[in-house]
Amino acid sequence: MTDRHTPPTARTSSNGRLARFLVAILPRTPAGRKLAAGAAVDSVGSGMFLAASTLYFVTVVGFPAERVGLVLAVASVVGLLSPVPLGRLADRIGPATVYVGLLAARGVGYAGFALVHDFWPYALLTCVLTALDRGCSPLQQVVVGLIEGGENQTRTMASIRSVRNIGLTAGFLLAGAVLAVESRAAFVALFLGNALTFFVIATVVERLRRRAPGTAPATASTRASTTEPVAAAGAKDVPRQDAAPEEPVRSPFRDLRFMLFTLSNGVLSLHDSVLFVLLPLWLTTATSAPTSAVSVLLAVNTVLTVLLQVYVSRFAETTARALKLVWVALLPLLLSCGFFAGAEHVSVWPAAACAVLAVVLLTVGENLHSVAVWNLSYEMSPAPARSRYLATFSLGVTGQQIIGPVLMTSVMLPLGSIGWALLAGIFAVAALVVRATGGPRATLPAAPSTPVTTEVTT
Template identity: 80%
Template sequence: MSETGTGAQTQSGSLTRFLLAILPKTSAGRKLAAGAAVDSIGSGMFLAASTLYFVTVVGLPAAQVGMVLSVAGIVGLLSPVPLGRLADRTGPTKVYVALLAARGIGYAGFALVDSFWPYAILTCLLTALDRGCSPLQQVVVGLIEGGGNQTRTMASIRSVRNIGLTVGFLLAGAVLATEHRAAFAALFLGNSLTFFVIAVVVERLRRKTAVTDRKAEPAKAAADPAPTHIRSPFRDLRFMLFTVSNGVLSLHDSVLFVLLPLWLTTATTAPASGVSVLLAINTVLTVLLQVYVAKFAETTARALKLIWAALLPLLLSCGAFVGAEHVSVWPAVAFAVLAVVLLTVGENLHSVAVWNLSYEMVPTAARARYLAAFSLGVTGQQIVGPVLMTAVMLPLGSIGWALLAVLFALAALAVRATGGPRTEPGPVSAVPSAPTPTEVTR
């Protein structure tokens, strides 16, 4: 066999081993991950091409498009909680599948949009459905996978989503190059189809899980305590403190996607082209790290310890960002790379830990509405974070990074103090313990 053939086989074998390493352990988990991969390819295509299409092809003013996206963000902030309440009453998986189908129909409708109001109404409606789906995904994975595999499966989904988004970005490049309306319409329809693919996958898994649950229902009914009243998550002080502190700790997201490009070009001597390289480093590391670090959050106790492990690289990244501001070009590049690597490690450790903690501490009977309320902390960060990064962090320079480090430390302390399962009586949700081992969705 030629050396070329041997090399190709070696590369193929390495790729196969890598995919097996990041995929979930169970058949159901692998199906969920495959659906998420298809879903994220559609997301990548839409995110890369939609704004340009509505401005350059449809002819909407850029200011109007920006205004609609801002209003849609506010609508999306309000939608998860009522959808979570609906899911608790009628079944999380049923509502999740219905939302996926509705989003599939809605995103196909973008191919028909040719004026402002249809674009505005459809964008606001779909943003509300998108945000409502996000916390439901965690509930659905928990119901289908069970506690022993939930964290790994959620980590796998995040990994394959990053791969899928990258593929979608590349596929959208071909459409952007043509700038032909029919090509954009095909892109929208392709994105729409991905929602129906994952809806079918989840529905089949739901039916299979329902059959298993019916067989176990007599024993479960005998073991479960009588249901008691569940208070609103917004009246649960400990839970809301956990939600807010997690939102503050999630500021690493705004650092990466809002502050980093501006900071690199205005506060350092590093070349502006380095932004894309740094973002690529983040994407690749996320794919490689998510599943690996998930094994360190298989129990609540380990997830709580993981918050400390996440805090250390986040604090060190702030120091590396400061260092990049006070050196010449190539040392600045090195410091920037180090800062992004540390930030990415902290981000991945944090996200894996809070998947477990948020799932563990919510009442079983109100899991969807509680996790919907929990998602508001991250959404709030997405609203407040960009303003904080551009109006405070960037002008303050090194002092701004010190301030961010203090915020990270205080938020981590609060997450540690408020996270984890409850000790008080009442129906408490817990990922079932096991000797071995949590936006795509969008």
């Protein structure tokens, strides 16, 4: 029986809008859509684990909360060091091979949490898995670039970020059901479910990798084309037969331009700590806005990221456009600082309105910044050492995740409005350096003893 309160045309229109939205945020290619689907499954598992694991080990297993916190801090330091050696390994034996291996190892490791009853196995497993997690992140970008290539790469990375936000939210909700049950068996099922998601995405990537040898070899023309993205993946774990011998590439740590780009991008990424560390404390201590607004503001960020990420990726499909986008990203970041500062000097509802506008602007700047640096970091990384370079690039963001919370709580929060002016200045200087150092290089950076004459084709 048809619902008389909801006309069929209205339901059809609503379904059509939903379908158009899904099409809009998904990658253009079949291979990209498979990667995005795998990332969605993976993020559901990650959301479940993040929401429930700490509570499980403190309240069910009985580990002291302060010792769990110490383990997580040590694991973050271990994770800071892991991407570079894993990137070097990926450059030697193939990024897709290493990426799939890491995913499988993470699946086994996260399943192991279901068997942990003592503190030291928990500490060791947490440190090892954090190292593998951090090492996977830059390799994902390399694998997406090899499978997608060309202008599709930035859109696919944006799609993956969008679906990950959706998947994490779904994972948080599913974890809520487990927390309500408060049963050890339910937590064990959650850990095993999370582990299974790693094998799902590993299977997706491995199938795309295995399909590659049956496609045409990658050439200059196929790399330039985006109509056959999987064909370009044929070169991902085997050297091109028509390529000239590769020249030695120096360590990214000895590439001053790249390291300045990495450092300044890490500083510009402080918007992440503003949102997740400073915002809740600032809203409740420095403004008259209601405390309940914190969850609303975080939801605004999540929803806007899902809606904006793929849309803004079109503005960074070439390196020249990505460089211009850095300046565009700076403007909303600066404006957000102004609205944050203004919220400290008005009454309840104007303060809440200023906070909403500030978070919207911060989110827009964050999304523009992220899609720009995906393109720039990839193009700045020499092809023979791309995994190593992108792993090094990830250290800037990881460093921000360690230093940012301290900066937000020890400097920004006590300074009040002056702190927001300081942060605006930091954003401006960081964007200037990102813009000055970003962009593709014409030649491979040579090892000190070897002159370089070979051009990189990216």
